[in-house]
Amino acid sequence: MGQLSLKNVIKTFGDFEVVKNVSLDVQEGEFIVFVGPSGCGKSTLLRMIAGLEHTTGGDIVIDGKRVNDLPPVKRGIAMVFQSYALYPHMSVYENIAFPLRVEGAPEAVIRKKVNDAAAILHLDERLHQRPGQLSGGQRQRVAIGRAIVREPEIFLFDEPLSNLDAALRADMRIELTRLHKQLGATMIYVTHDQIEAMTMADRIVVLHGGDISQVGAPLELYHKPQNTFVAGFIGNPRMNMLPARCMGVTANGVQISCQGQSVTLPVAPRAGLEGAEMLLGIRPEHVTLGQGDLTLRATPNVIEQLGQQTIGYASLDGREENFLFVLSGTRGIEDDKPISLGFAAADCHLFDSTGAALERQVDIAAMTAPTL
Amino acid sequence: MAVRSKDTRPMIDRYRWWEVVLIYAGIFVFLFFMLAPFIEGFLVSLKPLSQLFSSPYKFWPENGSFKAYYTMWVSVPRFGRYIFNSFLISTVATIIVLALVVPAAYAFARFNYKGMALVLGGFLAVSMFSGAVLLIPLFRLMRTLGLLNTYFAMIVPGVAFLIPSAIWLLRTYMMRIPTELNEAAYMDGASQFYTFRRVILPIAAPGIVVVAITTFIGAYAQQFIFALTFNSKSDYMPLPVGLFAYFGKQDVIWNELMAASFVGIAPALVIIFFLQRYLVGGLTAGAVKQ
Ligand SMILES: Nc1ncnc2c1ncn2[C@@H]1O[C@H](COP(=O)(O)OP(=O)(O)OP(=O)(O)O)[C@@H](O)[C@H]1O
Numbered sequence: 001m002g003q004l005s006l007k008n009v010i011k012t013f014g015d016f017e018v019v020k021n022v023s024l025d026v027q028e029g030e031f032i033v034f035v036g037p038s039g040c041g042k043s044t045l046l047r048m049i050a051g052l053e054h055t056t057g058g059d060i061v062i063d064g065k066r067v068n069d070l071p072p073v074k075r076g077i078a079m080v081f082q083s084y085a086l087y088p089h090m091s092v093y094e095n096i097a098f099p100l101r102v103e104g105a106p107e108a109v110i111r112k113k114v115n116d117a118a119a120i121l122h123l124d125e126r127l128h129q130r131p132g133q134l135s136g137g138q139r140q141r142v143a144i145g146r147a148i149v150r151e152p153e154i155f156l157f158d159e160p161l162s163n164l165d166a167a168l169r170a171d172m173r174i175e176l177t178r179l180h181k182q183l184g185a186t187m188i189y190v191t192h193d194q195i196e197a198m199t200m201a202d203r204i205v206v207l208h209g210g211d212i213s214q215v216g217a218p219l220e221l222y223h224k225p226q227n228t229f230v231a232g233f234i235g236n237p238r239m240n241m242l243p244a245r246c247m248g249v250t251a252n253g254v255q256i257s258c259q260g261q262s263v264t265l266p267v268a269p270r271a272g273l274e275g276a277e278m279l280l281g282i283r284p285e286h287v288t289l290g291q292g293d294l295t296l297r298a299t300p301n302v303i304e305q306l307g308q309q310t311i312g313y314a315s316l317d318g319r320e321e322n323f324l325f326v327l328s329g330t331r332g333i334e335d336d337k338p339i340s341l342g343f344a345a346a347d348c349h350l351f352d353s354t355g356a357a358l359e360r361q362v363d364i365a366a367m368t369a370p371t372l
Numbered sequence: 373m374a375v376r377s378k379d380t381r382p383m384i385d386r387y388r389w390w391e392v393v394l395i396y397a398g399i400f401v402f403l404f405f406m407l408a409p410f411i412e413g414f415l416v417s418l419k420p421l422s423q424l425f426s427s428p429y430k431f432w433p434e435n436g437s438f439k440a441y442y443t444m445w446v447s448v449p450r451f452g453r454y455i456f457n458s459f460l461i462s463t464v465a466t467i468i469v470l471a472l473v474v475p476a477a478y479a480f481a482r483f484n485y486k487g488m489a490l491v492l493g494g495f496l497a498v499s500m501f502s503g504a505v506l507l508i509p510l511f512r513l514m515r516t517l518g519l520l521n522t523y524f525a526m527i528v529p530g531v532a533f534l535i536p537s538a539i540w541l542l543r544t545y546m547m548r549i550p551t552e553l554n555e556a557a558y559m560d561g562a563s564q565f566y567t568f569r570r571v572i573l574p575i576a577a578p579g580i581v582v583v584a585i586t587t588f589i590g591a592y593a594q595q596f597i598f599a600l601t602f603n604s605k606s607d608y609m610p611l612p613v614g615l616f617a618y619f620g621k622q623d624v625i626w627n628e629l630m631a632a633s634f635v636g637i638a639p640a641l642v643i644i645f646f647l648q649r650y651l652v653g654g655l656t657a658g659a660v661k662q
């Protein structure tokens with residue numbers, strides 16, 4: 001078991017509302033990732049689930065039982081801290097054994113469980129070293145080991161990999177995914193890293209200023225962001241936003257005029273939009289050189305050559321913000337020379353003046369292998 | 373071939389020759405002022421008494437010997453007892469201080485409550501009074517409590533005056549232990565007390581040793597004034613008062629006095645020497661990523 005529900009959860013520090021009315025259902029065995037800008041309340045929410053932080057309002061329900069007032073152990077939850085939080089005076093063995101010693105488990109049980117955990121995490125050789133003698137990745141594995149020996153139903157991770165370098169982070173990411181499969185436990189994971197969020201999550205929860213902005217599978221968030229915030233937050237580099245005006249609504253979509261051109265976007269039509277100001281979003285990776293359904297004249301200011309990609313920052317007539325485009329492969333584009341950039345109407349996102357998206361007509365299931 | 377420098381020091385640690393000379397000269401002057409009394413004291417302890425008042429005065433002892441180190445036990449037969457008393461008073465005081473200060477410092481370091489700043493400030497203010505200013509009220513207090521002429525008369529006020537600085541010292545040390553360790557232990561089901569015993573105490577050990585040493589030294593230095601005022605039983609006299617026994621009716625046996633001083637502080641030196649082995653730094657290495 002490891003089913004978790006948040007019901008209208010609120011957290012205030014003094015007068016400052018950090019988490020506002022969050023409701024979320026997490027299925028057993030799911031891998032949930034919390035993302036959001038710094039200070040949006042991810043850690044606070046996680047710490048409330050953990051039982052480290054008091055919940056101001058609402059219910060936290062685990063396996064049908066309200067746990068607001070229970071300590072972490074009674075909730076069946078283990079947490080891995082960003083800073084590892086290992087006990088420096090104890091060996092790796094004792095660090096991992098700590099929760100079992102607290103429980104007063106018999107020595108034989110402790111030895112078996114610690115050795116099992118060490119085997120899963122490839123720490124067998126390190127059991128008698130102190131945390132100070134380990135590398136960052138090994139320390140993080142010890143912290144995970146300490147979490148898994150208790151066999152909790154729910155694991156919480158607060159940016160566990162953010163202290164590691166890029167290569168190690170990639171390795172640990174794969175190891176964590178493997179661990180999730182192996183243990184089958186529910187995991188809730190906070191991260192800043194988009195790649196971690198996209199690759200590990202069954203569902204991503206995007207938090208914005210203490211509210212849930214959108215919950216969904218990674219590709220759903222990428223292809224069908226429900227608002228401008230999620231559209232800008234998911235995807236790297238950020239989505240370009242262009243002002244547009246609605247010219248008319250048909251059964252096939254919404255006709256807009258943008259940068260002096262008129263085009264019909266295949267989005268779910270809605271009545272009463274005619275004449276309204278809107279925002280057109282286009283991801284940099286969907287922009288190509290040359291003509292498209294919509295074509296822009298742009299002058300690149302900066303070109304970044306990454307080898308596998310060419311990223312350009314271009315200025316459009318009458319707009320201050322840069323227009324980003326990402327071309328695959330190495331392209332010899334010169335800066336300060338005007339070029340044509342085009343993109344397809346089907347790749348566009350359309351948002352109304354409140355920032356809410358008009359649903360795009362894409363079938364994600366057709367693009368991916370079916371999940372769950 | 374290019375000249376290779378064998379010097380591996382970083383640039384910021386390199387000095388010109390005259391800077392080096394100045395630095396060493398400074399160190400020498402400083403050390404000389406600090407150590408001169410000890411050197412002179414030691415030399416005096418080696419001289420026969422007659423030579424001490426010869427003029428012109430000679431620093432270097434002629435036919436010096438360690439004779440005073442034997443005769444001191446004869447002229448003041450209870451001297452061993454005084455050393456023992458000193459030791460007992462300081463040790464008991466240190467143990468009491470540690471027993472009180474370790475939990476208190478932890479509480480001050482970890483918990484926030486109303487009026488904490490006030491209490492801490494109060495401790496600081498108290499430690500600005502030296503015991504000497506409060507001797508008369510203390511004397512009356514001791515008399516009322518019936519503690520005069522007991523070991524407690526020397527231990528209790530000593531403890532009281534040593535606590536504030538010990539709390540401040542240890543609190544600072546404990547504040548450097550990351551709170552995540554408490555949270556991690558809490559997540560693992562440990563109680564406050566279990567966490568304190570199994571996690572905080574071992575990590576704070578070097579800080580506790582520092583506090584133990586400073587408290588022991590403090591108690592050693594302080595006992596003189598309390599012993600002089602609150603105790604008249606020679607059985608309970610600590611070393612500094614015991615040294616007065618070498619002040620005879622007519623004259624002072626200077627060489628034995630000096631010898632006795634050196635013998636008297638030897639046990640304290642030995643203790644400190646053993647304790648400082650535990651002053652290893654970096655015990656929190658690897659706990660958290662800063
Ligand atoms: N103990 C506290 N007292 C007062 N305010 C707090 C406290 N803890 C957090 N906050 C505030 O709550 C907000 C959310 O903090 P939180 O740590 O949850 O952010 P976060 O999303 O985890 O950010 P980051 O990505 O930087 O870790 C912040 O604005 C922070 O200032």
Ligand SMILES: [Mg+2]
Binds near residue numbers: 044
């Ligand atoms: Mg955080």
